[in-house]
Amino acid sequence: MDLFEYQGKSLFARLGVPVPEGRVARTPEEARTAAEEIGGKVVVKAQVQVGGRGKAGGIKLADGPDQAFAHATDILGMDIKGHTVDIVWLEQASNIAAEYYVSFTLDRSVKKHLAIVSAQGGMDIEAVAADTPEAVVKMHIDPVVGLTNWQASELVYRAKLDRATARKSAAALRKLYEAFVSLDCDLVEVNPLILTDDGEIVALDSKVTLDSNAFFRHPDFEDFRSAFTEDPMEKMARQRGLNFIKLDGSVGIIGNGAGLVMSTIDVVALVGGAASNFLDVGGGAGADTITNALEVLTNDPTVKSVLINIFGGITRCDLVAQGIVEALEGLELQWPIVVRLDGTNAVEGREILRGVVSDAVIPVETMREAAEKAVELAGKG
Amino acid sequence: MDLFEYQGKSLFARLGVPVPEGRVARTPEEARTAAEEIGGKVVVKAQVQVGGRGKAGGIKLADGPDQAFAHATDILGMDIKGHTVDIVWLEQASNIAAEYYVSFTLDRSVKKHLAIVSAQGGMDIEAVAADTPEAVVKMHIDPVVGLTNWQASELVYRAKLDRATARKSAAALRKLYEAFVSLDCDLVEVNPLILTDDGEIVALDSKVTLDSNAFFRHPDFEDFRSAFTEDPMEKMARQRGLNFIKLDGSVGIIGNGAGLVMSTIDVVALVGGAASNFLDVGGGAGADTITNALEVLTNDPTVKSVLINIFGGITRCDLVAQGIVEALEGLELQWPIVVRLDGTNAVEGREILRGVVSDAVIPVETMREAAEKAVELAGKG
């Protein structure tokens, strides 16, 4: 789960990473009050889960409450790469002496954590890495013992961060790594981590991705979600325990297992169609799960046909068929459903479907055939 | 550094290990007040750094403040194996359903931590281990990852602790191990760890040895010492950075390095004498260090002669000789000093001593010769 900048900073503060003092505002008036409370010059920053907000005009310096009000008026409601700005973060303006880049993530390739540090933060770090790779220092960290003192120190010196404040930088790296591990993050990125005029190290931005598999250890993290403006369909799917992502085509896809669903989307594309979504019912889906999945798709006007592709393992095909029958009875479905069932109890499932076969429910034998039929139907719809 | 029971329990409480509510008392009157504050039946326990206080009458149950006063009167001032009782600990009496033994320490033989757990705590655990070794479960713990959940669980089940409260016992083991590691202990021993009538797990005793090498991480630990009645000579030596232990003989020993000093004591015994102390000046001793060491020994009336045995490495023999000369000038020494110098700057050191050779300062060539001479002089003294 990707956090807003201000949410990530609240986590940094818990671990003792210095962050500028700031306030959240959802209206220009709140922004004015926030600026008054903070005092002095403040930075008004759009809170969106996408990069490039600075270039898009989503970050502005205000010399006081009135200008904060004006900037918030401009920024709130702004569209940045498809994300509408509902929240601004106002924080004390910093005197920047140097801007660093720091991140911690998992390097799947070597199955260890990876630290990336550069003295050239604040700008497009990918461009820095491409143009001057030696300016971007990478180091693997064994998750068994974590980031050691010597590694933090070596990162600071190899990346050529300011030598006079090396210990403070190394300490900040250790705390950010501690946040990465103890808060179960998939990513902790700070760009820029700044050195201030008076020699302090401060996290001026935050990009934090939380591992939702670990929320049982951090029950309060669920609260972060309340700040997000979630797509209603994605929210509905999530609340029903379904893994849903909206796509651009017209064939609704329901399947069990992420790999099979991805593959189904590919095959739909291969035969000339386009999926309108990714919807994985997971393992062990019951009749209810299938009904729920179909109900989610009724909210999507772009769907013209639906493909249900199930290879039963834990999932039983008879329950899937039962769920389809129940959906036909209880929901007003506007599109035909192509169904392919294989694996556990497939024979029983096909038998159940036989009773409802019509122009609206079309059983097929193979995945490819299913894709072809669903695409054909979508073209007609 | 060995802690008193109540000090160890204060550390357990920090980590969330349940301990009975209690108070310290140094007078019978304080004991009465403590018993009033605690309420109900209380146990009055002598605080001494030696085992076997129960058998010696150092633990008594009181049914209220008056009896607590009476017991404290009996116990305070009592001598238990050479230790005078200055402090009693009063705590709420517990309803004991079962008594376990638990300890965590380092197994030097395999260089890993060792957990020892038994369902037969409360009594002499060494006898249990000797008579029924299968009742004492041992398990090694890799210090790199520490005590895992499965290990805590396996310890509980293998040691046959109460199954209904197994999770609580395992949690207590984890917390005690956490104390052992995070508080830098050489030993954490709880005998008994009890199961109460109402199903709680409580540490009813504590034996904690702190690693003084790690005090830089725990500056508050130094405060524990204020409760100890330290031997004045040992205290004086400690304050001067000398490693001193009182022994029973008449030959004072000063040397550099624990191994050399131990060896010197052995050789003194070999030639028929007995050392009055162990005094290691450590590496890099200066003239002051030697003067300090000699001054410590002036407080010991049992000393009849002193043997200074130095093999200079970091330590320079000329500085040692200088220290002896200064001590002769500044202190009133009641005994002769036999001096053996070898290693770094030994030639210079012997040259310095040549100026003060007398019946009171006798340079010798070898360690054995030094021992023989010192023992001979002690016999005359």
Place this chain on the structure above:
Amino acid sequence: MAIYIDHNTRLVVQGLTGSQGRFHGFRNKAYGTNLVAGVTPGKGGTDLDGVPIFDSVAEAVAATGANTSMVFVPPAFAADGILEAAAADGIEIIVAITEGIPAQDEARVYNYVKQTSSSVLIGPNCPGVLSPGKANVGITPPEIALEGSVGVVSRSGTLTYQAIHELTSRGIGQTTCVGIGGDPVPGISFIDVLERFQADDDTEAIVMIGEIGGDAEEQAARFIEQHLTKPVVGYVAGVTAPPGKKMGHAGAIISGSSGTAQAKQSALRAVGVTVVDDPTSIGEAVAALL
């Protein structure tokens, strides 16, 4: 022959008394797998349908000679369960089925097991291993499989079934089918399995199913070029996946151009792998190679 599991497998199931553990453990037993023990702390000394239950893996191994453990415990405890299995002398193969283990736990456990144990870790979040006609340790429905000469290895659960199904429906049997799981830090990787298939005399061809994210397929391609003489049919899911979107597997995150399905397909084709666009074509492609 088969790899990882066969007639010599002596299986202990950690979490056998849970509903999933029980269902799949006994389905594996019904298939002929030698299920010797279950482990559930606190239930030691009882039995479940004749299978003895122990408080710990060590006790189960001591009493039954188990050499393979299947981990079916909830995500919050699964990492600890893997450590327990790896620490038990005698457990050679650990098959971790559990889905949803925190990534930080996986990273720690993977590295620690590698540093301190010779046990082979398969998964977590994988369908397990099936050696048709010999043993099944995992959740793959065994009736779709057929004993034969093709090795199957896959990052995706249901696509593994799909691949097995395509082979079996053409009468092509399998030596062993291995689901390595799609999590960020899987135990064994493609390379480990490819190496075993190469060394297995009965395996004549290999089916490898990849997906977007990471570079495991690219690493496998380099290994195939250097060490494999047997023909490989490959399939990679996620060709049309939008960049940067998570697709249910935490593993399936595309970063920049690396990790795309196209890049993986190209890498595999470049080393002679027959890459198909559609899982339905897997059977056909293998048939053409045998």
Place this chain on the structure above:
Amino acid sequence: MAIYIDHNTRLVVQGLTGSQGRFHGFRNKAYGTNLVAGVTPGKGGTDLDGVPIFDSVAEAVAATGANTSMVFVPPAFAADGILEAAAADGIEIIVAITEGIPAQDEARVYNYVKQTSSSVLIGPNCPGVLSPGKANVGITPPEIALEGSVGVVSRSGTLTYQAIHELTSRGIGQTTCVGIGGDPVPGISFIDVLERFQADDDTEAIVMIGEIGGDAEEQAARFIEQHLTKPVVGYVAGVTAPPGKKMGHAGAIISGSSGTAQAKQSALRAVGVTVVDDPTSIGEAVAALL
């Protein structure tokens, strides 16, 4: 020949710019040890009397080809320093001189280094290694040593000097003198050193100095019985030490009857070691065996 260090040693000193590190590092250099670098974070790019200083061991190794590191950093940072040396590719030998490292740090570092690195850790809290005529890495005063054919291994610092002195004063030289340190969790133990002396053609006899506490001497006795053909002279300090008293080395704690000097002497005598009662007799005893 010599063991651990010789003419091929390329030494980096962690903490060379501290007063102790400087004194001993340059005394080692003066003896002929090839001191190639110092490491002090923050002082990288400077030099000390012509020896280049680096911010990290990895940089020092990359720039100078150092293969041996001596750790001379304060106790609070020494465990981290050992980890750094062990992680640096190319560092084969780590000699940790620092005294006073917390026991919990030692336990963690020892096990982690063993699990993840092939580096040999000597110490901590040891006088180091001296191969007379070849190299000195540590704090042993080199002028007391003489090149020759006796190997010395000891848990105690000053008793090592004493033993070397007794040998040299009788004209008996040494191949290598190794102080393994008296801390609760030393890196290499007697057995590791005895094994190297046994394999070293130039070493004809061995002097082994033990002390009370632990069971390292008893373990060594078993090893001597099974693997050693060269004569060994042993000495154990602490015969008259009162039970249960600490004698300055945290290691020197007696528990019950095991770990006593008498038990150690008996164990060594039982496997043919010539055990002397007095360090002054070491030279005589060795002379009788050669």
